[in-house]
Amino acid sequence: RQPIPSLRSLWRRWLEAGDRGAGRSTASRTKMARPCRSTAALAAFVASVLAAHAVAWDYKDNGRTWASANLGLCAGGGPQGKFSKQSPIDLPAETPTTNARSLYLKYPPLNTALHIYNTGRTLAFTLPEVYKGGFGFAASEDDLTTYTAPVYRAWQVSFHSPSEHTLAGRRMPLEMQVVHKRVNGDGALAVLSVFFEDAGTFPSPFLATLIGAKGGEGLPRGDWDEVAVNFAAADASSGGQAGMQALFRGSAFFGYEGSLTVPPCETGVRHFIRSTPQAASSEQLRQFAELLQSLSPPHGNYRTMPLGTAAGSDLVLIGSVDVLGGVVAAAAAQFAGAGGSTAEAMQAAASNPDFSKLLPGDSKALVRAKEQYQQALQELRAATHDKSIAEKKVRSFESMYNLTIGLEPKIKVKGQVQSARAEVLSADRRILAANQALNVAAQKLVTVYGQERSSHQNQGPQHPDGVAEIKPTGEPAFEPGSNGKAVVREPAHTFGIPPTEPPRGDLQYEGAEVVLPTGMAANPFVDGPAAQARVAIGARSGQGESGGLSAHGSMKLSPNLRQYDGPTGAVPVPARWPELAEKRLRHRSAASSPTPLAPQ
Secondary structure, eight states, X not given: XXXXXXXXXXXXXXXXXXXXXXXXXXXXXXXXXXXXXXXXXXXXXXXXXXXXXXXXXXXXXXXXXXXXXXXXTTTOOOGGGTTOOOSOOEEOSSOOEEEEEEEEEEOOOOOSOEEEEEOSSOEEEEOOTTOOOEEEEESSGGGGGSTTOOEEXXXXXXXXXXXXXXXXXXXXXXXXXXXXXXXXXXXXXXEEEEEEEEOTTOOOHHHHHHHTHHHHTOSOOSTTOEEEEOHHHHHHHTXXXXXXXXXXXXXXXXXXXXXXXXXXXXXXXXXXXXXXXXXXXXXXXXXXXXXXXXXXXXXXSOOOOOTTOOTTTTOEEEEEEETTTOOEEOOOGGGSGGGGOHHHHHHHHHXXXXXXXXXXXXXXXXXXXXXXXXXXXXXXXXXXXXXXXHHHHHHHHHHHHHHOOSHHHHHHHHHHHHHHHHHHHHHHXXXXXXXXXXXXXXXXXXXXXXXXXXXXXXXXXXXXTOBBOOOOSSOOOOOTTOOOOOOOOOOOSOOOSSOSSOSSOSEEOOSOOEEOOOSGGGOTTSOXXXXXXXXXXXXXXXXXXXXXXXXXXXXXXOTTSSSBOSXXXXXXXXXXXXXXXXXXXXXXXXXXXXXXXXXX
């Protein structure tokens, strides 16, 4: 916790501030020459200092006391239940589906180096402004290039171990959250999340890139340490499977309106969580869990489900479209919850004899899915065979090297050994890429097959907005010892356009505000220069200082995308007295201070 200043300290700082405003030195101040300043201005000054020394927060009780600590809007409540939609929630196995809108995913390769950093609570990285990636939530792709398009651009990524959302009552080993901001309109926030599950020795190319940063030294372990990550090289060596597009595509998504899961717990945030977890090796998950739980003992850096939260009443399952690769994932109800894991999809695809042949009644979509699955399977077999041959060559040349006499012949055979070892490494990369491609193909095949077989069972009565009227079978199960209060979810038939709660609430944001690019130039679905509008610092308050999120820069965004993140970052506090806030704003304007008081 940051210490709250004493009254004597406040008074001394108050006098020093007055001296600077009057152009006097502190040494020349006398009792008769002290500044004459109003009581209202004094109250505003005290409020600003207290806000700057906001109470620090941690995960010791996983957020259960954030409300009593007055951390932003984490307490929920408010007039007429404002700010009561607090995240995270449980994602039950039976969830209503919607066909009215889909998620259109567009995350180009990360062709610039990034820095993953340790915040003391989590691991995170901020995307540079030259990277234009994000998603649209619309009825068709044509709707994503208009001036009012519901498009969100990605800016900040963080990790939580174990997961914050639970999947049918299960807390997953790892959850990655990508915070986006709408490129137009109200600039609302959205979070796209993906779970990782234990797949034994099968690694995640994305996590492997992070763990292998800085020449294999691994993840940054000290507070505010950072290491460079080269996604460009990793994506090339893994056949395009190390980027974010490969993480998100090929699955339906849960969608609901909630809040940020870290203070200040701002509401009006749209959450989209991939319903099918991604595979990761046991060792990868161990490294993330070991580090994140050491940063946030004793249980890890997750917020438990807030008591009495109203979030989740509009929970639906939404289909997705991979704009770059053409992979379509329908919002099939049978893939929600525990029934749709990566391992189960792979097992189902391998055990179904119908998937190895084309049948007369197969639709075009099913035929294409079967072909892609078989192509991926053949590539995996070929890569495995080539690795076996390369390993035999290595053993043969190593034996030949041991029997060879003479320096020159040994050098020649040594070159053959190294060449054979390079073939093994190349085959390993092909196997990794083929495994990932087979994973995606299996998920798509099982999705299309299951949808066509049971479409007559899964289609309930449809409402005008396309949400099926499916009632939950009961309250979701929570992990043993959880104090989470289950919320009975009735299908809401609408989902968060526009949000039913204000996106920020009455919060005082201390320090210069970060203003992210907006408009058509910031839209990932509009072709053109990547950053016609640059990140600015305090532009709304007239500062106009040039910012910029460069690949090698030091700017780190907090999850609310409005403040810097760093050792001195403070949690915004509620503005309880609007009249005081107004006086404080007038005082700062008179003093020509560029620091904004609160969001517009």
